[in-house]
Each structure stands twice: as structure tokens, then as C-alpha cells.
Amino acid sequence: MRSDARSNRLRILEAATELLASPGAPTLQSIARRAGVGQGTLYRHFPTREALVLQVYGEEVEGLVSAVPVLLDALPPERALRAWLERLLNIGRGMPGFADAVDAATSLAPGLRGEAYGPLLDALSALVSANEAAGTIAPGTTADDVLLLLKPLWQVLAHSEDRSPEHQLFETVTRTLWPGQHDAVSRSRLPRRG
Template identity: 40%
Template sequence: MRVDARRNRDRLVAAATAVIAEQGPAASLNEIAQQAGVGAGTLYRHFPTRESLLLEVFTTRIETLCARAHELAESRSPSDALTAWLEAFLQHCRTDRGLAETIMKAPSGSDLNCAVKLRTAGAGLVARAQEAGVVRAGVEVEDILQLTIGIALAADSPARAERLLSIAIVGLRG
């Protein structure tokens, strides 16, 4: 990528991060381009769809969640690792406007980078928890991710979200 193209892309991601944090995932793409100091055509050359821009904005957050999964797998029991990771995932979904909606729209089996990374990180934790007998057989990582996202979207407060997640975690043990 040329230096000026890379600079434009970086400015678009920075502007999108700020505007989406303020307005949510339905933020005006024209406003994002304007904030970045580029035209709409430049935005669409780098990000042909809204989803592609949202996924780029959330890549760093998703990579942090994945790194956290690996760290927890090495330092905690299977049950504690899965619980702590789901709590971190819930926090990210509640804090970063649009993250939950973006992930929710990624179809099951999607090859979108963020969805694949999250499924992979979560699958390792779920498998460990199932091997340890603390999560029932048949529960898939997709189930747990969708459940956590649903809680993030439905809860009216952080306390309610945490309470709902703890109830769901008890249900996973069945």
C-alpha cells in the first residue's frame, strides 16, 4: 500500500473509532470521511461496506479478547478461565458500542476475521471446561457467544448484565 493510501486508511479508522464510539454502529459514513479529511470515495475504496469498516474498528478489541482467552487458559482453572473470559467479552460488548451488533451479524460459520478469532479463542476455553466436566456436552462456542451478546444487548445496566451472565453460566453447567 502506498504511504498516502496507508495514511488515509489510518485516518479513516481513527475517525471511525471516534464517531462510532459516540454515535454507535449506524454513524454516518460521510461524517466519518469528513472527520478523516478524505472523500467518501476514499472511504469506500478502503472499506466497501459498513460492516468492513466496523470490523476494522473492532479488530484491536477482538485481538485483546483473544489474547485474554489464551492468558486465562494458562493461568486459571477451566471453569474460572471461561467465566473470566465471558465477563471480559460481556464488558467489551457493553462498552464498545456496536461491537455486539457487528459480531451478531456475522453469520454462524462466517469467515470474517473477528468472528473466526473469537470462536477459536472461545472454543479452546469451552473445550477445556467440557473436558473438566464443568460445561455440559453439546454446548458450542457459538451458543455461548450469542448468549453473551444477547445479554449485552438486552441488559439495561452493567449490574443487570453481570447478573444475567452469572445465571447463564450456571445454566451451562447443567
């Protein structure tokens, strides 16, 4: 990358970091203006708002990616995926724009996901694959499927200070991901026939 392009990229990231930390959702136009670059320059570096947001929160994304092998070594696949999803949601709770960026991954064409989403989706895919191999998740489940299940949780995070609906929705998501185990629990609670 040429030095002027590298300089522009850094200025865009600095401007986005500042604006994301202030109230409201900054537009790409306001970020470009703050960085002192044209919108075309911004789009050359970051084709979507979500790609820019995920790059701003790069350390958090890297933490999520590096957590996968540690979680899979320490926990059964189901618990590893659950712990990872809880960590993802905690980051979304504290980082403005992060939840929207992750939520948007499922609606982007694969060609637009690029470096912004690739590592995050690969990490989630590894957890889903480990669960599929262990028989704890429905065969054919994908990282995109899991992200789609999180959509209601992102909505709650964005609009509520009360954590109880979030907890209830998270439990519903996990029941959806691991239906066989919850069916077994439900059957064990049924009254026995005489």
C-alpha cells in the first residue's frame, strides 16, 4: 500500500473511532469529512459501514478469533460455542455500532464480507463445525444461521437497559441451536404414565 493510501486509511480509522465513541450513529459522510478524505477514498478502503466498524473494533474481533481454540480445548463444543456467543454479545453491548455491524454480516454478499468478516465468520464456523462433529447441533448449521438467530438479541441490546429479556432470548437461541438436548430435558420433566 502506498504511503498516502496508508495515511488516508489511518485517518479514516481515527475519525471513525472518535465519532463512534460520541452519541448517535455517524454517517460515512461525516467520517470521511472528519478524516479529510472524499467518500470515494473511504469506500476504496472500506466498502461498507460495517467493514469500517469491525476494523475500528479490530482488537475485539481478534480476541474473539483467538478465543476459539482456547475454548474448544477447555470446554465441550456446546459450552465453548455458548461461551463465545456470550462474549460476542458482551462486546456488542459495550461497543457502539458493533452489534449492527455483526448483524449486517448475514445480509452482505460473500464478496463484500472480505477481511472485515472473514476471521469472525471463520471463528464461528470452527465452533459450529465442532458442535456438528460432536452431534450437539443440527447437521448443516452454518455460522450465518447462528448470526441470524442472534438478530433479536441485537435488537434488545440496542433498545433496552433491562438485561432480563436479553437473557430469556439467549436461552431461546440456545434451545434452537441444541434442540435434542432440550427435548431430552423436557421429556424427563413429563409426568410418568401409571
